[in-house]
Amino acid sequence: MRLGGVVIAVWAALSGAAFAEESATAIGDPERGAKMFKRCQSCHQVGLGGKHKVGPHLNGIFFRPAAAFDDYKYSKGMYAAREAGLVWDVDGLGNFLEAPKATVPGTKMSFRGMKKEQDRNDLLAYLRTFSDNPQDIPEAAPTARKVEVELAPEILAIVGDPDYGEYLSTECTTCHQTDGAYDGIPSIVQWPTEDFVIAMHAYKIKQREHPVMQMMAGRLSDEEIAALAAYFGNLE
Amino acid sequence: MKLNRRGFIGAGAAVAASLSAPMVMGAGKPRVVVIGGGAGGATAARYIAKGSKGAIDVTLVEPSRTYYTCFFSNLYIAGFRELSSIAHSYGTLASKYGVNVVHDWAVGIDRDAKTVSLAGGAKLSYDRLVLSPGIDFVDGAVPGWDVTSQNKMPHAYKAGSQSELLKAQIEAMPQGGTFAMVAPPNPYRCPPGPYERVSMVAHVLKEKNPTAKIIIADPKPKFSKMALFQEGWGNHYDGMIDWVGSDFGGDNVEVNPDEMTVSIDGEVTKVDVCNVIPAMKAGKICEMAGITEGNWAPVSGHTMQSRIDENIHVLGDATNQGDMPKSGFSANSQAKVAAMAIRGALTGSKVFPAKFSNTCWSLIDTEDGVKVGATYEATDEKIAKVDGFISKTGEGAELRKATYEESVGWYAGITSDMFG
Ligand SMILES: Cc1cc2nc3c(=O)[nH]c(=O)nc-3n(C[C@H](O)[C@H](O)[C@H](O)COP(=O)(O)OP(=O)(O)OC[C@H]3O[C@@H](n4cnc5c(N)ncnc54)[C@H](O)[C@@H]3O)c2cc1C
Numbered sequence: 001m002r003l004g005g006v007v008i009a010v011w012a013a014l015s016g017a018a019f020a021e022e023s024a025t026a027i028g029d030p031e032r033g034a035k036m037f038k039r040c041q042s043c044h045q046v047g048l049g050g051k052h053k054v055g056p057h058l059n060g061i062f063f064r065p066a067a068a069f070d071d072y073k074y075s076k077g078m079y080a081a082r083e084a085g086l087v088w089d090v091d092g093l094g095n096f097l098e099a100p101k102a103t104v105p106g107t108k109m110s111f112r113g114m115k116k117e118q119d120r121n122d123l124l125a126y127l128r129t130f131s132d133n134p135q136d137i138p139e140a141a142p143t144a145r146k147v148e149v150e151l152a153p154e155i156l157a158i159v160g161d162p163d164y165g166e167y168l169s170t171e172c173t174t175c176h177q178t179d180g181a182y183d184g185i186p187s188i189v190q191w192p193t194e195d196f197v198i199a200m201h202a203y204k205i206k207q208r209e210h211p212v213m214q215m216m217a218g219r220l221s222d223e224e225i226a227a228l229a230a231y232f233g234n235l236e
Numbered sequence: 237m238k239l240n241r242r243g244f245i246g247a248g249a250a251v252a253a254s255l256s257a258p259m260v261m262g263a264g265k266p267r268v269v270v271i272g273g274g275a276g277g278a279t280a281a282r283y284i285a286k287g288s289k290g291a292i293d294v295t296l297v298e299p300s301r302t303y304y305t306c307f308f309s310n311l312y313i314a315g316f317r318e319l320s321s322i323a324h325s326y327g328t329l330a331s332k333y334g335v336n337v338v339h340d341w342a343v344g345i346d347r348d349a350k351t352v353s354l355a356g357g358a359k360l361s362y363d364r365l366v367l368s369p370g371i372d373f374v375d376g377a378v379p380g381w382d383v384t385s386q387n388k389m390p391h392a393y394k395a396g397s398q399s400e401l402l403k404a405q406i407e408a409m410p411q412g413g414t415f416a417m418v419a420p421p422n423p424y425r426c427p428p429g430p431y432e433r434v435s436m437v438a439h440v441l442k443e444k445n446p447t448a449k450i451i452i453a454d455p456k457p458k459f460s461k462m463a464l465f466q467e468g469w470g471n472h473y474d475g476m477i478d479w480v481g482s483d484f485g486g487d488n489v490e491v492n493p494d495e496m497t498v499s500i501d502g503e504v505t506k507v508d509v510c511n512v513i514p515a516m517k518a519g520k521i522c523e524m525a526g527i528t529e530g531n532w533a534p535v536s537g538h539t540m541q542s543r544i545d546e547n548i549h550v551l552g553d554a555t556n557q558g559d560m561p562k563s564g565f566s567a568n569s570q571a572k573v574a575a576m577a578i579r580g581a582l583t584g585s586k587v588f589p590a591k592f593s594n595t596c597w598s599l600i601d602t603e604d605g606v607k608v609g610a611t612y613e614a615t616d617e618k619i620a621k622v623d624g625f626i627s628k629t630g631e632g633a634e635l636r637k638a639t640y641e642e643s644v645g646w647y648a649g650i651t652s653d654m655f656g
Binding site: 112163164167168170171173174175176177178179181182183184185211212214215216218219 | 283565568569572576586588591593595607609610611622623624625641642643644645646647648649650652653
């Protein structure tokens with residue numbers, strides 16, 4: 001059980017129309033949760049104008065069924081979870097954040113899980129503040145994060161050649177699975193081009209620390225990175 | 237017959253389009269035979285079939301219906317993995333990619349007629365032949381041992397029943413008993429493999445048989461990731477492991493499988509388990525095809541073509557290619573370069589400059605993983621190292637755990653890259 005019995009009961013009662021009345025603080029500390037969200041924001045946005053990035057935006061997540069957006073391509077695992085009736089209530093979210101892979105087998109969310117219950121509760125309290133009436137979503141987009149690497153517009157503008165990307169990708173698929181499954185090495189399929197390009201450059205200039213990826217990205221040209229982004233970005 | 241039109245036109249823009257493509261026109265579909273369904277062969281079969289979308293006829297010859305990966309077989313010995321989790325079948329290669337999988341041994345190659353004979357009597361013709369048969373042992377490498385002794389003194393350097401046998405022997409050791417390993421000389425399959433093996437054996441003994449001892453007789457003065465292993469052995473298995481390198485007589489070894497004794501530099505020790513990993517050479521079929529020089533098959537890094545016969549590509553452990561270690565990762569990487577070159581030659585699809593990489597993870601104890609890796613390019617002379625890295629001594633537990641988890645991800649990645 002993830003929350004105290006009382007709170008669970010409150011939430012159960014709230015799953016109807018009345019839930020919007022309940023304040024986030026019943027779950028945890030949203031201010032501390034805002035800090036916990038740092039662990040999500042490389043992939044997710046919340047807040048006004050939040051867009052789908054590597055993961056879907058998380059505005060209005062509470063009480064929505066899993067895999068609900070039509071304009072975001074989820075993994076087969078996530079669609080199966082929706083079929084099976086998974087709804088993002090406090091329990092559903094809590095389980096998923098604690099152990100993503102165990103809760104939704106085959107998910108492409110490359111996140112190990114948040115082990116501490118208090119951390120999860122605070123994070124959910126924070127997310128809850130973006131799930132009330134849309135007009136309550138705070139004006140200043142709180143996740144407008146600093147861009148990881150400032151790239152020249154010419155680099156971001158390169159249109160990659162997916163055929164070349166396909167050949168280059170064969171070097172990646174010894175580790176990254178083409179179906180996006182996450183078994184310890186992150187999924188890199190169907191990312192927005194810009195996120196992919198920025199992540200690769202962050203390894204290339206050794207701003208992101210990881211010896212394997214620094215080495216792999218280190219010998220890729222700007223065109224090659226764009227080609228890989230184009231190929232993996234559209235991989236079914 | 238269907239030629240890959242799009243690829244053929246694209247060849248004009250390619251870096252090194254082959255001129256031999258028209259040769260096969262009108263002669264029916266070009267045929268590729270792949271011998272050996274391991275890290276190199278399965279990957280090559282899959283990539284040629286997948287990339288050519290039916291334009292090339294691909295036959296894979298492999299005697300076993302189940303391939304047990306050597307990678308992670310040490311983790312099986314330690315109890316971190318089930319045997320079934322390192323077993324793979326060829327069903328998807330056949331059903332999804334249209335590879336003809338023939339479960340038989342290749343017993344002869346006629347390079348002039350371009351045919352392969354199988355033990356079952358069949359003969360297969362090829363336009364290109366891919367050989368990825370892995371390794372065999374050099375006869376007489378360890379005095380007293382030959383392959384008929386492998387049930388008494390297992391090598392467990394081809395996975396499956398040998399791994400099961402070694403695991404059972406370790407678990408049956410008497411309290412305070414001795415495990416000996418005879419390590420191989422360079423070059424051999426998986427440079428850190430014997431030392432990961434020792435770590436995993438020590439892991440089992442620490443739990444079940446803490447007074448047991450491990451001796452390694454090594455014909456080398458040093459070994460892969462030595463500082464990392466020795467640090468780890470000190471941290472986790474203090475005093476249990478005695479490594480005798482060539483400077484201390486580790487290269488002067490004789491075994492007696494009937495008596496279960498090992499003699500190191502003249503000193504005879506009675507042991508309970510003896511894991512003999514002899515010197516290696518290319519899988520025998522390479523020698524039979526006449527494409528070896530010394531123990532290995534020399535190849536060009538640009539295409540993985542044999543330096544002796546351009547219709548044959550050799551992959552993985554069997555090759556002499558330059559700087560890459562003999563690993564599953566390397567074989568998989570080389571297979572993709574060969575697949576591209578073969579498709580280019582037979583259907584005129586685009587060819588890009590060869591690129592290779594390798595990373596080898598090793599587990600020292602529970603969640604204590606380390607890795608070493610490098611990238612490579614093809615020069616006219618060899619496959620040459622470009623850049624590399626290695627885990628550091630003194631790394632924190634968190635990083636070591638992340639490294640281990642990555643290796644689990646890699647295992648899932650490479651096996652789906654091999655078998656689909
Ligand atoms: C204990 C151990 C641990 C290892 N750990 C790692 C690791 O962590 N990472 C890593 O990258 N590598 C690792 N390796 C190395 C890896 O297993 C090999 O480098 C890799 O399997 C080589 O691929 P290959 O295609 O050359 O040969 P193999 O994978 O051995 O495949 C050869 C295949 O050819 C078949 N064959 C042979 N002769 C014939 C014939 N005449 N006709 C038909 N078929 C034939 C065999 O049945 C076999 O299936 C490890 C090896 C060992 C022993």
